[in-house]
Amino acid sequence: MKRSRLPATLTALVLLFLNAPLAVLVLNSFNASRFGGTWEGFTWQWYERLWQADEVWDAFLLSLRLATATTLAATVLGTLAAWSLHRFNGRLQHVHRALIVLPLALPELLMGMALLSLFTALHIPTGPLTIWAAHVTFCISYVAMVVLGRLRDFDTHLLDAARDLGAGPWQVAYRVLLPLLLPGILAGALLAFTLSMDDFVITFFVSGPGSTTLPLRIASMMKTSRSLPVINALSTLLLCATFLAAALSLRLGRRCTPPS
Amino acid sequence: MDDSLVIDAVSRRFGALRALDDVSLSIREGEIFSLLGPSGCGKTTLLRLLAGFDAPEAGRIFLAGKDITALPPEHRPVNTVFQNYALFPHLSVRENIAFGPRLAGWSRSELRTAIDRMLALVKLESHADCKPAQLSGGQKQRTALARALVNRPRVLLLDEPLAALDLKLRQHLLVELASLHREVGTTFVYVTHDQGEAMSLSHRIAVMNRGRVEQVDEPERLYRQPATAFVAAFIGNTNIVDGRAESGGVRLADGLFAPLPDGVNAASGTSLRLSVRPEHMRLEIGGLEDPWRVAEVVFGGPHTQYWVEGRGQRWLIQQPGPPAFARGAAVQLRVESAGVSLLPEAGS
Amino acid sequence: MKHVFRGRTTEWLLTTPSLLWLAIFFALPAGLILMAAFRPADLHGGLGDGWSLAAVHALADPSYPALWFRTLWLSLVATLICLALALPAGYHLARLPRRRQGVILLLIVLPFLTNFLIRVFAWKTLLHPDGPLTRLLQNCGILSEDTLLLYNSGAVLAVLVYVHLPFALLPVYAAAERFDFCLLDAARDLGAGAWKRFWSVFLPGVGAGAGAGALLVLTGCLGQYVVPQLVGGTDNEMIGNRIVQRAFSDRNLPEAAALSGVLLIALLLVLMAQARKRRHSAREAGL
Known part of the structure; x- marks a missing residue:
């Protein structure tokens, strides 16, 4: 009796389904045709137009700055959170865990509405600072989850061993815990950076005048058909960046795991 | 022989469970002393108290006449070989062994000679730059031994060091452990649930059951004159x-x-x-x-x-x-x- | 300092930063949604002084039931499709050799990490009347000249599945990877056919992962507004569109908050039920 081919076929179709639209997008970024229905010749013109679009680059720089600041804060907070969730197990951590998991389980729309209500109620003007706070909030959960996954494979006897060999509490953290968790922490940081760069929904709720991030800029570009091919070019560049980040993150995840 | 390590009326509870109930022992300088008992008898709890990872509710622990009950593990002249070795996966064999001496601030030349001596002692010279993941079970065990012994501890604690290995290797390493002990002369406290290991290796054995010491004696007397039905049934x-x-x-x-x-x-x-x-x-x-x-x-x-x-x-x-x-x-x-x-x- | 990694003080020291942050920027705001629903609107799109039941009364708007119903069935159907794709794919993936798994995982994660707007935009291009898919289908004679692929509930459903599929796929894969495939051989040895093995051995084995994935897809779909806005027509609006419209176009934050509040409470109830069920089964497993 041979194994059913159904799962393999379905998997192939799923992969096609997930990637074909993006492939078309990349292809169309070099297509002279505006709507990409037919191939009308190779062109760099959309990339040239993108290069000249200052408002895109301004938005990109703002997103970059926000993502960096978000990553810094969320990595520290998320790593601490993961460590305390891993190390302790009481009523406090039950509450803590719920607060970490819920932002992942609730739709972004509600998080956006919640933060908008907060900033409106407190009369805080929306802008880069409120976007940063919002991004840190949902990135904490992702970082914590990634680091927690690493910690699950972590042998706590290593900490005992380090102390047994004469390391004080801080030396244990610095010489054993940090080097071993670093790949996980970096993977979490990378994820936080990507998510912050990409977020549209929550950002949309808490942005104000003068705080147009890259996704917000893309959203406004989508309203004018003139700039649609430029989005293809921009998307292709972003896809390349995401690919590099994902490959790097996969590498980080693989390092330090013993060859089996 | 002097009493090196003295455990005086030590008790430790976990909730309602009496993991250690008024345990007193005195371990002599330079002997191999085994803590033997079934799982849950308190032997591992006692080991953790000796290493300093845990503190007793009552009683005190003396090392060479000094009260070390409240001393944290990093300040005790005691080192441990952990059950699954707990080798640092990000460090090579050499760096694992150097971990303790580096923290203690040994000089570079001192460090080098000590580590080379240790590598020779446990026959791991050719594996000095391997990561733990590349070592066999026996090599890991020897690395863990070297990492602990290089610090010249007054007492070496061994927590079921052979439990993770297969039978043939276990018998082989048991002989190696005995000869290693003759060479370094350090006091060994050996925790095991395997009466065969304890009987063949130890100078004296404390048989433990439900947080209490049933009998402390030399292996042969333990076998010939068991003090309680538990000891008689547990040993052979x-x-x-x-x-x-x-x-x-x-x-x-x-x-x-x-x-x-x-x-x-x-x-x-x-x-x-x-x-x-x-x-x-x-x-x-x-x-x-x-x-x-x-x-x-x-x-x-x-x-x-x-x-x-x-x-x-x-x-x-x-x-x-x-x-x-x-x-x-x-x-x-x-x-x-x-x-x-x-x-x-x-x-x- | 004796047991720096264990003490009560240390626990608070390590927990406080994230706990405080999430309390201020997540728990408190979630509560404020409910508070805002009982405030009057002000002219600038903010909250007025005093209290008002206007926003809560507005929930009885006759256009809402159809909207809620559409949101619910679109989300449920999308969730079912995601599961139907994720289960066989996860099963197949987990049985592949390790190296191949890594490559395929990258092919799943990459679209997942790509900017959400770009993914929806890619579909908009694909389904556009002048786009490649429409052309292809028209040339094959499957599609008539005047049929639109875009701006209908089919398009919304397809993109909802597209956007949320990795949320189902990754947990199912993670569970399948931990699944002991010898159990399937054992089941076959005992005479179970392929479907029987899948339904009564594999499915219970990855049930927790599939449940978690399905819940993520469902909650994600229920709160969706970008997808229907970009690829749906006016008849395909979901509740999220109305919330955004109330908050931004109508400048009526209390009504937006009231709608969000209903959604929030409904989702919290579902999540609590799921958590209770998981704790219950964990307790049973512990016996």
Whole structure:
């Protein structure tokens, strides 16, 4: 009796389904045709137009700055959170865990509405600072989850061993815990950076005048058909960046795991 | 010999569980001392107290006359070989061994000679730059030993160091451990649940049960003169039987007579409980009038074990050589005084 | 300092930063949604002074039931499709050799990490009347000249599945990877056919992962507004669109908050039920 081919076929179709639209997008970024229905010749013109679009680059720089600041804060907070969730197990951590998991389980729309209500109620003007706070909030959960996954494979006897060999509490953290968790922490940081760069929904709720991030800029570009091919070019560049980040993150995840 | 490590009336509870209940021990300088018992007997808890990972609720621990009860692990001249070795996966064998000395601030040349000496001692020179993931079980174990010993601890704690290895390797490393001990002369405290390991390696053994020490003795005396039924049953195989003293020995409940070893006396008529070792019982051909029948025969290579039943009593008997009796055979039993020891628990 | 990694003080020291942050920027705001629903609107799109039941009364708007119903069935159907794709794919993936798994995982994660707007935009291009898919289908004669692929509930459903599929795929894969495939051989040895093995051995084995994935897809879909806005027509609006419209176009934050509040409470109830069920089964497993 041979194994059913159904799962393999379905998997192939799923992969096609997930990637074909993006492939078309990349292809169309070099297509002279505006709507990409037919191939009308190779062109760099959309990339040239993108290069000249200052408002895109301004938005990109703002997103970059926000993502960096978000990553810094969320990595520290998320790593601490993961460590305390891993190390302790009481009523406090039950509450803590719920607060970490819920932002992942609730739709972004509600998080956006919640933060908008907060900033409106407190009369805080929306802008880069409120976007940063919002991004840190949902990135904490992702970082914590990634680091927690690493910690699950972590042998706590290593900490005992380090102390047994004469390391004080801080030396244990610095010489054993940090080097071993670093790949996980970096993977979490990378994820936080990507998510912050990409977020549209929550950002949309808490942005104000003068705080147009890259996704917000893309959203406004989508309203004018003139700039649609430029989005293809921009998307292709972003896809390349995401690919590099994902490959790097996969590498980080693989390092330090013993060859089996 | 001086007492190096003294444990004085130490207790430790986890909730309602008494993991250690008023334990006192004194371990001599330079000996291999084993803590032996089934899982949950408190031996690992005691080890963690000695290493400093945990603190007792009551009692104190002295090392070379100094109270170390409240000293954190990094300040104790005690090092541990962990059950799964706990080698740092991000460091090579050499760096693992150098971990302690570096923290202690040894000079570069001092460090180098000490590590080379250790690598030679545990025969890992050719693996010095390997990561733990690339080592075999035995090599990991030796790395863990070197990492602990390089710090020249007053006491080396070993937490079931052979439990993760297969039988052949275990026997081999046991011999290596003994020769390593002769070379370094450090006090070893060896935790194990395997009586074979403890018996072949240790100078003295503390048998633990339910948070208490049942008996502390040399291996042979532990076997010959178990102080309690638990020790008798835990160390090797035994038959635990009740009887009543009469002149020269004990009349057991099933009518069998057991002579007492020289120097052991009991007033006639007192109820007694005995341990009778199976290899000190003799089986002889019996007749139909004898109550004993062979119930089970288990061939064990150099010897054969028999289960014999009769008059509500079940005996385990071990004879040298291949099986000489078949199942169902009628037999007579004889007890040799060398295999008999008195237990404190009175018979019913 | 004796047991720096264990003490009560240390626990608070390590927990406080994230706990405080999430309390201020997540728990408190979530509560404020409910508060804002009982405030009057002000002219600038903010909250007025005093209290008002206007926003809560507005929930009875006759257009809402159809909207809620559409949101619910679109989300449920999308969730079911995601599961139907994720289960066989996860099963297949977990049985592949390790190296191949890594490559395929990258092919799943990459679209997942790509900017959400770009992914929806890619579909908009694909389904556009002048786009490649429409052209292809028209040339094959499957599609008539005047049929639109875009701006209908089919398009919304397809993109909802597209956007949320990795949320189902990754947990199912993670569970399948931990699944002991010898159990399937054992089931076959005992005479179970392929479907029987899948339904009564594999499915219970990855049930927790599939449940978690399905829940993520469902909650994600229920709160969706970008997808229907970009690829749906006016008849395909979901509740999220109305919330955004109330908050931004109508400048009526209280009504947006009231709608969000209903959604929030409904989702919290579902999540609590799921958590209770998981704790219950964990307790049973512990026996």
